Amino acid sequence: MRHDARRWNEARRGIADVAPALVELVRESEPVGSVVGHWGTGEIAAHISHVIRYDGDSLHGIPLPPAELRPAAVATVTDSELAADPERNPVVLAERIEKQLADLLVHMESPALETVTWLGGVSLPASAVMCHLLEELLVHGFDLANAAGRSWRIAPAHAALAIVGAAAPIITAAGPTAFVNRRHTSGFRARFDIRLRGEDRFLVVFDDGMTIRVGPDADDGQPVDAHASADPAAMLLLMLGRVKPGPLVARGKVVVWGRRPWRVARMIAATTPP
Numbered sequence: 001m002r003h004d005a006r007r008w009n010e011a012r013r014g015i016a017d018v019a020p021a022l023v024e025l026v027r028e029s030e031p032v033g034s035v036v037g038h039w040g041t042g043e044i045a046a047h048i049s050h051v052i053r054y055d056g057d058s059l060h061g062i063p064l065p066p067a068e069l070r071p072a073a074v075a076t077v078t079d080s081e082l083a084a085d086p087e088r089n090p091v092v093l094a095e096r097i098e099k100q101l102a103d104l105l106v107h108m109e110s111p112a113l114e115t116v117t118w119l120g121g122v123s124l125p126a127s128a129v130m131c132h133l134l135e136e137l138l139v140h141g142f143d144l145a146n147a148a149g150r151s152w153r154i155a156p157a158h159a160a161l162a163i164v165g166a167a168a169p170i171i172t173a174a175g176p177t178a179f180v181n182r183r184h185t186s187g188f189r190a191r192f193d194i195r196l197r198g199e200d201r202f203l204v205v206f207d208d209g210m211t212i213r214v215g216p217d218a219d220d221g222q223p224v225d226a227h228a229s230a231d232p233a234a235m236l237l238l239m240l241g242r243v244k245p246g247p248l249v250a251r252g253k254v255v256v257w258g259r260r261p262w263r264v265a266r267m268i269a270a271t272t273p274p
Contacts, residue, residue, distance in 0.1 A: 001172060001214075003114035003125040007165040011130040012105065014158045018137050019101045022048075025144045025152075027094035032147045041147050042088030048140050049093060050081045052100040055133045058116045059108060059126060069120030069174040071274050077119075104133075122173040131165030138162055139240050146242075159232035160199035167239065168202060168212040170274075176209025184270035185209060190263050191224040196232040206270065226258035241273035 026045045033040040039047070054064055067077040087093060111126035118124045138154050139162075145152030171179050185206060192204040203213040203224070213220075230238075234253035237243045245268055248254045256264050 001125050001169045004127040008127040008130050011134045011161050014134045016105055022137050022141045023094050023098045026090055026097060029090045029144055035147045036143050043082050044140050044143050045093040046082055046085055049096050051136045055129050056104050058118050058129050061113055064119055067119055069122055070178050071272050124169055124173055128166055128169040131161045135162035135166045154233035156198055156232040159236040160196050162236050164200040164202055164214050168214045171212050176211050179272050180210045180270050181272050192267055193224045193227045195229045199232050225260040225263045226256055228254055228256045230254045
């Protein structure tokens with residue numbers, strides 16, 4: 001995939017929009033354990049600062065720590081970073097994040113390189129890295145707000161950028177088996193048309209692995225097993241394992257139809273959230 005100047009600019013504006021509310025959430029967060037796995041609010045806030053540094057380094061051409069681009073391997077690296085950074089004071093972390101984001105937005109009006117080297121040594125368009133940073137701010141803002149019992153709105157356009165602008169190129173770069181559960185994908189062949197309401201559309205193809213096709217490749221004229229119309233924010237949180245599909249379907253946030261709509265359940269089981 002190539003660098004997309006439109007998505008770069010939209011993601012950059014999205015980060016600027018989200019940053020003040022995220023910094024406030026971090027600053028006012030109370031210590032809560034096991035919010036996401038074994039991470040508490042302090043670990044989430046520290047991790048956000050690490051992601052900003054990593055994505056910023058990548059955009060500047062600075063090598064990232066070696067790690068295979070698979071969820072388990074990335075988790076090991078992120079936990080190592082947290083172990084090496086004991087800071088958990090929410091005020092200190094909020095100030096750190098605020099400064100990091102301000103510096104990045106000032107120095108990254110346009111990318112220094114259109115193709116950059118990211119985690120695992122994979123090549124990504126610069127726009128995908130900017131969209132990835134937006135994705136991380138959105139989902140971890142949700143995590144912190146959820147822990148505090150506060151609301152956290154994810155704009156549909158921001159969610160679509162996170163999915164189509166970040167998740168799709170990252171999954172493509174990592175390879176078809178990186179973000180799947182092999183027990184559920186072995187012998188599984190299926191095609192799913194996913195429509196983000198008011199935003200983008202993409203095709204998920206399983207063939208002993210998973211690929212995501214965006215843009216003109218999303219409609220190749222071949223039959224699909226099921227279609228899904230989804231609220232973009234709901235789809236983002238579902239893809240990242242923050243919400244369950246049942247309540248989303250019950251509330252109309254996700255609607256599924258087609259020749260074999262029941263196969264969507266296996267698609268969800270076959271996908272490993274990053």
